[in-house]
Amino acid sequence: MNLLSVNNRIKIYSVFLLFLATNNTIAQDSTYARQVIKTLTAPNFEGRGYVNEGDSKAAKYIAYEFKRIGLQSFEENNYFQPFSFPVNKFPYDVKADIDGLELIPGKDFIVSPDCPPVLGEYDFIRLDSQTLDNSALWKKFLKHRKRNCFIIIDKHTVANIIQKENYNMIVHNEVKARGIIYIEDKFTWSVSTKQAKFPVISVKREIFKSFRYHINLNIQPQFTAGHETQNVVGYIKGTKYPDSFLVFTAHYDHLGRMGPDAYFSGANDNASGVAMLLDLAKQVSKQKNNCSVAFICFAGEEAGLIGSLYYTSYPFFPLPQIRFLFNMDLMGTGENGATIVNGTEYRKQFDTLVYLNNTLSLLPAVNIRGKASNSDHYFFSEKGVPSFFIYLMGNYTNYHDIYDTNEALPLNRYNQAYQLISNFLKVMDY
Ligand SMILES: [Zn+2]
Missing domain, CATH: 3.50.30 (Glucose Oxidase; domain 1)
Structure with a gap:
């Protein structure tokens, strides 16, 4: 239950915007992000797909990071939400x-x-x-x-x-x-x-x-009717409104392997989004938050948003308790700005992002876009959860091919995107 009246909330919200305009003090560099991306794109993670349980290896690494950062789990000592789906794999010739x-x-x-x-x-x-x-x-x-x-x-x-x-x-x-x-x-x-x-x-x-x-x-190829995988879910409890959630999501799966000699490492798509999510989790774990803040890394996105569809059917806390959800995918560039899917649906929050971006001189542009079923925000959005999907745009064209690698990924506006999202989090945590 939120005890603040609407007027008071607006007042606090406006004060926060003013505060942020003059006090942007979040220290950040991309060293940790680079390390996360390097790990997730390494050959032993098999392109976070379906051969040799590459996706589950990535999930274990993310859970390890969640624990190290200090996120709580909804089930005791277990960040995983298991599920399965059919998939055509390429383990052999x-x-x-x-x-x-x-x-x-x-x-x-x-x-x-x-x-x-x-x-x-x-x-x-x-x-x-x-x-x-x-x-x-x-x-x-x-x-x-x-x-x-x-x-x-x-x-x-x-x-x-x-x-x-x-x-x-x-x-x-x-x-x-x-x-x-x-x-x-x-x-x-x-x-x-x-x-x-x-x-x-x-x-x-x-x-x-x-x-x-x-x-x-x-x-x-090898067709598997029930490939077992999992979403990874953790959170930090809010001090004032523990039942109100801000949620950050990023899919950790990619395309996996096409035989023993080719794997798709998916550095931009979406090791970069997972890195951003973990960076935000590190910040949230160090500060006092009014709302609870949840972090979800989805599996099965590339196979058709399967992990996020599963989660919205079996959520760990009621979906109406989500005050706002922020999905991140393709965080590795940004020299051509960011695009906000659902910007037209949540205009006030979109204007806040633009305000923050301009005041703090971050990305060259924050572009507005309507609804789209192109990432994991979609099924939340369809169930009435206020949500954005942010992706960065640049001259990097390595998409769903073997060239989307850690070495090739510039991460050239990562810090600016991080500032934008983390300041948005602060504004929304009223
Ligand atoms: Zn993606």
Whole structure:
């Protein structure tokens, strides 16, 4: 129960803003964040995915940090909220060669996350937009196609296709090919909770500079119906309003491994958000807080917000007790500012962020955005929990590929983003 009247609260809130405008004293550097990101992206965490329980190893590390920082757990000595979901894993061979040229997984090719097992040597049929758009050529293609071939399509040409129905027949493999190969310039991998009936493979454009004849594949995924994982939840009890919660969230899972030779370390997505969350937890544990402050690291985000959906179905304290939730994802850049999803929904809190950002001269911009189902704030938001999702923007383009590494991640506006979020926390803790 909050005993302050609305008027008094507004008065205190305004005084706080004035105070913050002149007294920004939170000391901060990114040394600890760098250390957290380095740990979470190390090969033994397996890309915080599904092979060798990489995600559970990351959860144990986060729980260890929670304890060290001094967070309390809702269950005695246990920060974990276990759950399970189906996932297509790649613990075994993911190999491809084209005309004897061995392709490097992650660099030269990726397989679709829902890829089924495939083993053998296959011919190609190249399909261009002309064939797809010309009914005579299309008929000829359907008549003469060989069934055990891979169809090759250049992603460049896909955008120019007029006959979408013909292209859709390819996408759904109604032409009964062995599989599809896309020629691409940049890869974006993900996680699948299903296994498809046919393989889709993306190959880098430079591999096809000269004419190619055959592909040799050995891809051995393993579909698991109940992959066991967990959310990690801790908190610091408020002194004045212990039943009122400010909540900070970040997903710790990433895409994991694509065979023994490629893993996706997910430095920006979202080791950086976990680092920010732990940094905030360190600050909160040292100061006196009116409200309780909870910290949740979700699993299964990349597989479709599964961890946060589970948490909102089985919360550790009633969702209406959340005064505000702040979800953090992609905290590694910021030279182009931050974007606040749900900014249009919670205008007063958004204006507070802009005010703090301008007064303290932090990020180049704080941009407003409407609702979006693009991270773990979403199911909270749908259940009426006031929430923001913040992500930073920059020139770093390594997203869902093997290049999103600790070494590549700049962390160039991390401290400014930290100042913004931690000052927002102080303002909201009235
Ligand atoms: Zn993410």
